[in-house]
Amino acid sequence: MELIYTPKQQAFRTEVRQWLAQHLPAEPLQSYDTREGFEQHRAWERQLFDARLSMVMWPTELGGRGCDLIEWLIFEEEYYAAGAPMRVNQNGQLLLGPTLMEFGTEAQKNRFLPAMASSEQMWAQAWSEPNAGSDMAAISSKAVRDGDDYVINGQKTWSTRAIFADWCFGLFRSDPQSSRHHGLSYLMVPLDAPGVTIRPIKALNGKEAFAEIFFDNVRVPQENCIGEEGQGWKVAMATAGFERGLLLRSPARFQKTARDLVQLYLANQASADRDPAIASRVAKVWSDAQAYALSAYYTVGRLSRGEKIGAESSINKIIWSELDLAMHQLAMEILGPQGELTQTQNSHWLEGFLFAQAGPIYAGANEIQRNIIAERMLGLPKS
Amino acid sequence: MDFTFTDDELAFKEAISRFLMTEAAPEALREIWETDSGRSPELRAKMAEQGLTALSVPEHAGGLGLNDVAWSLMTQELGYYGIPDSMADTAYVAAGLLAALSSAAQNGTAQNSTAQNSIAQTDELLGGIAGGELRLALQHPVNPLVADAHLADFILLMEGVNPAGNTDISQAALHCVPRRDVDISLHPSIDSSRRLSQVSWQPKPETLLCRGDEAAALMEETLQRGALSVAGQLLGLAQRMLDLSVDYVAQRKQFGRAIGSFQAVKHHLADVAAKIEFARPVLYRAAWALAHQQPESGLYVSQARLACDDAAQLAAHHGIQVHGAMGYTWEVDLQMFMKRSWSLASSWGDRAFHQQRINTALFAHDASLDYGPADTFGSAPEREVNNA
Numbered sequence: 001m002e003l004i005y006t007p008k009q010q011a012f013r014t015e016v017r018q019w020l021a022q023h024l025p026a027e028p029l030q031s032y033d034t035r036e037g038f039e040q041h042r043a044w045e046r047q048l049f050d051a052r053l054s055m056v057m058w059p060t061e062l063g064g065r066g067c068d069l070i071e072w073l074i075f076e077e078e079y080y081a082a083g084a085p086m087r088v089n090q091n092g093q094l095l096l097g098p099t100l101m102e103f104g105t106e107a108q109k110n111r112f113l114p115a116m117a118s119s120e121q122m123w124a125q126a127w128s129e130p131n132a133g134s135d136m137a138a139i140s141s142k143a144v145r146d147g148d149d150y151v152i153n154g155q156k157t158w159s160t161r162a163i164f165a166d167w168c169f170g171l172f173r174s175d176p177q178s179s180r181h182h183g184l185s186y187l188m189v190p191l192d193a194p195g196v197t198i199r200p201i202k203a204l205n206g207k208e209a210f211a212e213i214f215f216d217n218v219r220v221p222q223e224n225c226i227g228e229e230g231q232g233w234k235v236a237m238a239t240a241g242f243e244r245g246l247l248l249r250s251p252a253r254f255q256k257t258a259r260d261l262v263q264l265y266l267a268n269q270a271s272a273d274r275d276p277a278i279a280s281r282v283a284k285v286w287s288d289a290q291a292y293a294l295s296a297y298y299t300v301g302r303l304s305r306g307e308k309i310g311a312e313s314s315i316n317k318i319i320w321s322e323l324d325l326a327m328h329q330l331a332m333e334i335l336g337p338q339g340e341l342t343q344t345q346n347s348h349w350l351e352g353f354l355f356a357q358a359g360p361i362y363a364g365a366n367e368i369q370r371n372i373i374a375e376r377m378l379g380l381p382k383s
Numbered sequence: 384m385d386f387t388f389t390d391d392e393l394a395f396k397e398a399i400s401r402f403l404m405t406e407a408a409p410e411a412l413r414e415i416w417e418t419d420s421g422r423s424p425e426l427r428a429k430m431a432e433q434g435l436t437a438l439s440v441p442e443h444a445g446g447l448g449l450n451d452v453a454w455s456l457m458t459q460e461l462g463y464y465g466i467p468d469s470m471a472d473t474a475y476v477a478a479g480l481l482a483a484l485s486s487a488a489q490n491g492t493a494q495n496s497t498a499q500n501s502i503a504q505t506d507e508l509l510g511g512i513a514g515g516e517l518r519l520a521l522q523h524p525v526n527p528l529v530a531d532a533h534l535a536d537f538i539l540l541m542e543g544v545n546p547a548g549n550t551d552i553s554q555a556a557l558h559c560v561p562r563r564d565v566d567i568s569l570h571p572s573i574d575s576s577r578r579l580s581q582v583s584w585q586p587k588p589e590t591l592l593c594r595g596d597e598a599a600a601l602m603e604e605t606l607q608r609g610a611l612s613v614a615g616q617l618l619g620l621a622q623r624m625l626d627l628s629v630d631y632v633a634q635r636k637q638f639g640r641a642i643g644s645f646q647a648v649k650h651h652l653a654d655v656a657a658k659i660e661f662a663r664p665v666l667y668r669a670a671w672a673l674a675h676q677q678p679e680s681g682l683y684v685s686q687a688r689l690a691c692d693d694a695a696q697l698a699a700h701h702g703i704q705v706h707g708a709m710g711y712t713w714e715v716d717l718q719m720f721m722k723r724s725w726s727l728a729s730s731w732g733d734r735a736f737h738q739q740r741i742n743t744a745l746f747a748h749d750a751s752l753d754y755g756p757a758d759t760f761g762s763a764p765e766r767e768v769n770n771a
């Protein structure tokens with residue numbers, strides 16, 4: 001055990017820190033749940049890409065810079081500490097990207113990954129359906145083989161930023177006789193293809209954060225299938241692992257929020273201390289954010305020893321979603337009557353509070369994660 | 384950056400675990416509980432044979448010279464198997480204190496002549512610990528009563544300690560007193576394996592180890608080791624309670640099926656598993672920081688203490704719930720581990736004490752700025768780390 005960064009790691013940290021200090025947008029970008037904000041974010045992502053700081057862990061030939069997981073954690077720490085913009089293409093970069101690396105053909109990797117790293121192509125995730133939420137194996141949207149094409153019909157829902165995205169990836173039933181998790185294929189679909197209709201859904205904050213996608217005889221070529229036809233479930237489970245696990249919610253994001261919360265508390269200490277428990281609750285969530293970061297580093301250590309991380313990624317999912325909720329709940333309590341206001345310098349806490357409500361629901365509801373922990377980690381019998 | 388244990392550390396942990404599994408089964412522990420001393424000299428001797436007592440004694444005094452990081456694994460095993468013995472107090476906490484004293488004397492940095500003179504005595508004590516012949520008990524202002532004083536050969540005592548805990552330790556002096564020179568009155572605990580005593584004694588010049596700033600610094604470090612030892616044991620206890628509960632709910636049937644297949648029961652235990660996984664790296668980081676005398680180690684130890692306590696208390700709470708009435712009985716093994724976790728929860732600093740330390744570190748003027756995401760591991764020490 002040696003919990004000190006090496007000189008090389010320190011040098012990388014310094015490089016990232018300096019680059020961010022020089023290039024960070026002077027004005028905060030607008031919300032990426034608006035068209036204008038979305039395009040501002042795309043431009044920012046392009047800048048990151050040009051500096052080879054978009055996907056630091058990806059190999060150089062795919063637009064990355066071949067960093068290891070520790071360097072990635074360092075990058076994230078610097079990125080969030082600097083208050084850099086949220087990443088807009090996470091569905092592509094963090095979920096589909098690793099999936100393609102593991103299951104994609106060379107042609108697919110070369111075609112999609114660099115464009116994803118630069119955010120020239122923005123991706124939406126199209127898994128959920130009106131009748132397939134937690135029970136994803138109930139998917140009924142169809143992809144019927146016709147020569148070298150699939151013809152897609154059906155409906156997806158809750159697809160984040162789909163109204164702005166260029167492509168989506170999702171599971172479709174390619175074997176009409178199949179049921180449950182058999183006979184599903186993992187397909188990539190351009191959202192401007194004929195037959196695709198996208199209808200935005202307003203989220204709690206009134207912004208069009210997600211959408212329904214309707215497919216009416218949409219044709220995509222067979223080469224848009226990732227993995228083998230009918231084996232989509234297996235590939236999707238890998239994606240779900242990335243989603244819950246380390247990558248999507250890097251600890252630095254919560255450390256940054258925790259640190260900001262400490263400052264929010266200090267700035268409002270006089271009123272916050274009316275409830276003496278607030279101080280200790282702030283210290284607790286700050287400690288939990290630290291603990292989440294430590295567990296990420298420890299997981300990296302386990303991976304480096306050759307261990308496989310399985311159901312534990314479900315623990316991650318519970319931890320970060322509940323931590324996010326606890327921090328924002330606390331911010332609302334500290335802000336008191338100011339908390340509800342949407343146009344103040346503290347309104348980002350309200351935005352965060354609203355978004356934190358969704359954490360225990362998306363990426364697999366927390367009840368489902370607890371089932372996974374109980375059954376696969378503890379070996380309890382299935383219900 | 385390397386957040387892993389060495390193969391040696393892991394192998395040692397495995398060996399201890401296998402040993403305790405057979406030698407310290409719950410039935411054996413129950414028998415030990417019934418004895419007057421509450422301790423088994425045989426079990427103690429066997430643990431010494433395994434090398435546990437020599438683990439952190441410096442090599443020059445006949446030990447293995449491992450540090451707090453190794454103990455962060457070992458104390459979990461002691462907790463997991465509910466060892467009714469102050470093994471960690473002697474071989475980890477007291478040995479750590481004596482080792483620090485010995486190296487200060489050797490380096491000539493000891494601040495008073497008594498410590499200089501006592502180097503032979505200190506190393507003799509360390510040798511006795513390594514060989515498993517000696518038991519030491521320790522007093523600290525945060526613990527109103529001294530654990531295992533009734534069996535100790537020596538007790539490390541602080542002159543001027545006030546049992547109410549509001550001692551100013553910068554004024555204190557540290558003594559190593561043979562038990563025959565003290566009076567002891569036992570105070571029974573709900574945990575049948577705990578033996579807590581009030582100790583009365585008179586300081587004498589020949590028992591003095593050190594005083595003033597040196598004593599205060601040593602006692603602070605000792606508090607950290609004590610707290611870390613308890614944290615590790617609590618985490619081990621949490622894992623044991625979880626394992627016992629998983630076993631129980633898999634075989635107990637109601638409504639025609641195993642209760643472990645009911646979601647409410649599953650979720651209780653999943654939450655315990657999450658708390659445990661989450662606390663583990665916090666414990667390891669604190670141990671590393673202490674071993675390397677990082678300036679923030681006090682903060683990290685307190686974080687570890689609370690995180691491990693959270694895990695243990697939840698494991699006890701959900702553990703007894705999923706056991707039903709069975710969990711409320713003397714008969715079921717869960718009770719042994721549950722009561723240990725309740726009693727350890729306020730040993731070497733209670734929750735409020737450790738919470739206060741975190742709050743102070745975090746809310747001190749300007750301090751919060753130092754603990755951002757770019758500082759996950761605190762400020763790295765400038766100096767070369769050579770005792771790794």
Ligand SMILES: Cc1cc2nc3c(=O)[nH]c(=O)nc-3n(C[C@H](O)[C@H](O)[C@H](O)COP(=O)(O)OP(=O)(O)OC[C@H]3O[C@@H](n4cnc5c(N)ncnc54)[C@H](O)[C@@H]3O)c2cc1C
Pocket residue numbers: 124125126127128132133134135157158159160161210358361362363364365366367368646
């Ligand atoms: C902000 C946000 C963004 C999203 N983005 C996307 C996206 O980009 N792409 C996409 O495909 N989807 C997306 N989703 C959808 C998300 O994946 C689903 O909401 C989630 O899987 C839960 O499905 P559901 O909403 O249908 O809830 P349901 O499955 O109807 O569940 C409702 C409640 O019942 C509980 N429940 C269900 N089954 C069980 C069970 N077996 N045991 C115990 N409890 C159970 C759930 O835990 C939950 O509390 C997003 C959702 C949100 C909120």
